[in-house]
Amino acid sequence: MDGSSFPLVRSTLPEAAAERLRTLIIEGELAPGTKLNERELSERLGVSRTPLREAFRMLAADGLLVQLPNRGAQVVAMSRDDVRDAFEVMAALEGLAGELAVGRVTDAEVEGLRALQAEMDAAHAAHDLPAYYRVNREIHDRLNAIAANPVLANTYRALNARLHALRFRSNLNQAKWDKAVAEHRSMIAALAARDGAALRDLLIRHLRAKQQAVLASMDNKT
Numbered sequence: 001m002d003g004s005s006f007p008l009v010r011s012t013l014p015e016a017a018a019e020r021l022r023t024l025i026i027e028g029e030l031a032p033g034t035k036l037n038e039r040e041l042s043e044r045l046g047v048s049r050t051p052l053r054e055a056f057r058m059l060a061a062d063g064l065l066v067q068l069p070n071r072g073a074q075v076v077a078m079s080r081d082d083v084r085d086a087f088e089v090m091a092a093l094e095g096l097a098g099e100l101a102v103g104r105v106t107d108a109e110v111e112g113l114r115a116l117q118a119e120m121d122a123a124h125a126a127h128d129l130p131a132y133y134r135v136n137r138e139i140h141d142r143l144n145a146i147a148a149n150p151v152l153a154n155t156y157r158a159l160n161a162r163l164h165a166l167r168f169r170s171n172l173n174q175a176k177w178d179k180a181v182a183e184h185r186s187m188i189a190a191l192a193a194r195d196g197a198a199l200r201d202l203l204i205r206h207l208r209a210k211q212q213a214v215l216a217s218m219d220n221k222t
Helices: 011-027 038-045 048-061 078-102 108-123 128-149 150-172 172-193 198-219
Strands: 065-068 072-075
Touching: 011 038, 011 048, 011 072, 011 150, 048 065, 048 072, 078 128, 078 150, 078 172, 078 198, 108 128, 108 172, 128 150, 128 172, 150 172, 150 198, 172 198
Parallel strands: none
Antiparallel strands: 065 072
């Protein structure tokens, strides 16, 4: 995928470059452990090295890159233990967010999530994983926003940034992707029914399934 084709969703050059790089990392074009070539990325993204380096700093703050003294930046590679621990915490955070969201969601917000679910279903039917994952991210981000707990939201955002690429790749298996889509439909139904316990349990099981898929994939590569 050509990095220049990504929409500019940020307001400054460094932010736009950071968002494009984030997409390349999530979708696997910049694999874990990859050392970033400033000249190549500067040309690909159409920005000079100054905003590119600022983008590197932004993504390093998010835990997606590590900046090495006198050696530039490279994509973070998480260990098996890192992945296991992060998904355990993410499951708890998403479960809590769902439970809080049930008590605070409006009918209009439920309808907005249903519309996003329809977009996600369409992307799944078209086998468009990048589009599917972008909508998926928005659904989970909205659930966290509806939960209306800034401490939860900030903790979730910081941790989830490191897991996006792994969550994206877990859908490369068609059976697991199909199951994930069905689980999302159940989540929206539980939210609409204001069933906090059901939504919490669905979100936790969903994250545990992601964890197992990612860990199995890592084991197969060793």
